Amino acid sequence: MVILRAALLLLLTLGLTLPSTLPLHADDNDFNPGIATPNEVLAQARRCADRGDYAIAIQLIERFMRVPGVDRPALAEAVFLRAKIAQKIDEPTAALVWYRRYLSEFTDQIDAPRAMFQSGELYKQLGAYDRAREAFYKTLSFAINKASSLDKSDFSSSLRLSQAATWELAETEYLANNWERADELYERFKKQNPSLEKLIQTSNFRQADIAFQLHKVPDAIAKYETALAIAPFHPFAAESWLRLVTLYGITKDKPKQTAALQSFIWLVNTLEKDDQLYWQRRCADQLLAEYKGNLLDQTALLETILKNKENPAWAKMLDFYLSLLDRQASDPTTNIPRPSAAANDDWNRWLGDFRTRLGGIIQQIEVMRNTDTTPAPAPSASLGSIGDTGPARAPSAPASTSTVLAPPAAPAK
Numbered sequence: 001m002v003i004l005r006a007a008l009l010l011l012l013t014l015g016l017t018l019p020s021t022l023p024l025h026a027d028d029n030d031f032n033p034g035i036a037t038p039n040e041v042l043a044q045a046r047r048c049a050d051r052g053d054y055a056i057a058i059q060l061i062e063r064f065m066r067v068p069g070v071d072r073p074a075l076a077e078a079v080f081l082r083a084k085i086a087q088k089i090d091e092p093t094a095a096l097v098w099y100r101r102y103l104s105e106f107t108d109q110i111d112a113p114r115a116m117f118q119s120g121e122l123y124k125q126l127g128a129y130d131r132a133r134e135a136f137y138k139t140l141s142f143a144i145n146k147a148s149s150l151d152k153s154d155f156s157s158s159l160r161l162s163q164a165a166t167w168e169l170a171e172t173e174y175l176a177n178n179w180e181r182a183d184e185l186y187e188r189f190k191k192q193n194p195s196l197e198k199l200i201q202t203s204n205f206r207q208a209d210i211a212f213q214l215h216k217v218p219d220a221i222a223k224y225e226t227a228l229a230i231a232p233f234h235p236f237a238a239e240s241w242l243r244l245v246t247l248y249g250i251t252k253d254k255p256k257q258t259a260a261l262q263s264f265i266w267l268v269n270t271l272e273k274d275d276q277l278y279w280q281r282r283c284a285d286q287l288l289a290e291y292k293g294n295l296l297d298q299t300a301l302l303e304t305i306l307k308n309k310e311n312p313a314w315a316k317m318l319d320f321y322l323s324l325l326d327r328q329a330s331d332p333t334t335n336i337p338r339p340s341a342a343a344n345d346d347w348n349r350w351l352g353d354f355r356t357r358l359g360g361i362i363q364q365i366e367v368m369r370n371t372d373t374t375p376a377p378a379p380s381a382s383l384g385s386i387g388d389t390g391p392a393r394a395p396s397a398p399a400s401t402s403t404v405l406a407p408p409a410a411p412a413k
Contacts, residue, residue: 038064038067038070038074039074041060041063041064041067042060042061042064042074042077042078042081044060045057045060045061045064045078045081046081048060049081049084049085049088054085054088054089057081057085058082058085061078061081061082061085064078065078065079072106072109073109075106076102076105076106076109076111077111079098079101079102079105079106080098080099080102080106080111080114080115082098083095083098083099083101083102083115083118084118086098087118087122092122092125092126093126095118095122096119096122096123096126099115099116099118099119099122100119102115103115103116103119112142113139113142113143113158113161114161116135116138116139116142117135117136117139117161117164117165117168119131119135120132120133120134120135120136120139120165120168120172121168123135124168124171124172124175129172129173129175129176132168132172133169133172133173133176136165136166136168136169136172137165137169139161139162139165140162140165140166140169143158143159143161143162143165144162163189163192163193163196166185166188166189166192166193167189167199169185170182170185170186170188170189170203170206173185174186174206174210174409175409177213177409179210179213179214180210180214182206182210183207183210186203186206186207186210187203187207189203190203201227201230201231201234202234202236204223204226204227204230204231205224205227205231205234205236205240205408206408207223207227208220208223208224208226208227208240209236209239209243209408209409211223212224212243212247213409217247217250217251218251220243220247221244221247221248221251224240224243224244224247225244227240228240228241233267233271236408237267237271238264238267238268238271238272238279239408241260241261241263241264241267242264242279242282242283242286244256244257244260245257245260245261245264245286245301246286246290248260249290249297254300257300257301258300258301258304261301261304261305262304264279264283265304265305265308265314268280269308269310269311276313277313280313280314280317283305283317284317284320284321287301287302287321288321302318302321302322305317305318306318
């Protein structure tokens with residue numbers, strides 16, 4: 001099959017004819033690129049794209065578009081198909097070029113609203129949130145203007161596109177940190193689409209996160225609690241419990257803070273096993289950031305982690321965390337548990353290896369520069385330089401039927 005595909009691609013490139021005795025696929029029995037009509041070439045390109053033969057589909061589309069005098073709807077379909085293929089093979093810039101061509105030449109064609117929507121998706125993917133916002137608003141305008149002239153099936157498709165555009169508008173504002181506007185759009189989406197249960201659940205978590213970003217502590221607590229009560233196993237649940245640990249700490253509600261940490265640990269152990277190290281790192285980073293000035297305030301939380309004996313990974317995480325505390329505290333407090341000997345040994349072993357590797361890298365750099373400079377000693381093992389490995393990775397985001405969600409935003413400073 002691979003050889004046949006390569007043969008067809010070569011013949012298309014050279015403009016030769018493929019023998020009819022060598023069909024590439026069951027659908028290809030009657031297709032001969034040397035004698036096919038333009039419409040047959042486009043139909044074959046569509047079939048190739050549907051089954052993932054994108055390189056062949058691109059060749060066929062290019063061949064079709066070189067034919068003079070093809071009818072306008074077919075040319076519009078070819079341009080739209082070429083844009084979709086670029087999107088499929090992860091070429092967002094090329095896809096945008098094709099969608100923009102479609103929108104400049106074929107705004108009266110049936111796929112114009114979809115082309116506008118996909119442009120918005122690509123702009124959002126590239127971080128051009130202003131352009132994305134404009135594209136989603138235009139998608140809604142397209143859908144509304146064409147609604148009266150559509151038959152039942154097309155109207156249903158247009159309605160789904162409007163729902164997706166409204167959702168993506170909210171997501172775009174969220175990603176752009178336009179918190180108040182995003183909150184309004186999520187609320188509007190929930191009211192307009194009460195049947196879209198999963199996206200409504202995600203809206204609840206988003207709105208809780210927006211309150212968290214705006215430092216509206218009581219509002220954030222209430223919204224996180226509501227979101228978790230409705231969807232306790234949502235992909236954003238672990239993040240929500242971790243943020244509730246912070247929020248309950250701010251309100252000095254120690255019992256709820258401890259319960260939130262217990263829920264967080266249970267959820268990670270049960271549903272986030274593949275990302276356990278990430279969540280442990282997030283937990284340690286959060287405790288270190290929030291309690292470095294008041295070490296004793298976190299004692300109950302550390303004891304909660306220590307009680308999680310069924311999963312030894314948390315004990316190891318706690319050991320490492322305590323070793324970090326031991327080095328960060330300018331005035332070590334005797335009431336804070338000391339790191340175990342094993343943790344100290346692991347830390348020193350890792351630190352020695354780090355210094356060795358860093359020294360080797362510095363030496364290689366100096367050799368590349370052709371200098372006689374003696375390699376500089378490795379930096380001292382301060383907590384800031386060694387413990388900080390960059391921003392935390394975002395948790396996996398849930399996928400809806402129409403879109404892929406971004407992870408919760410990092411806490412605002």
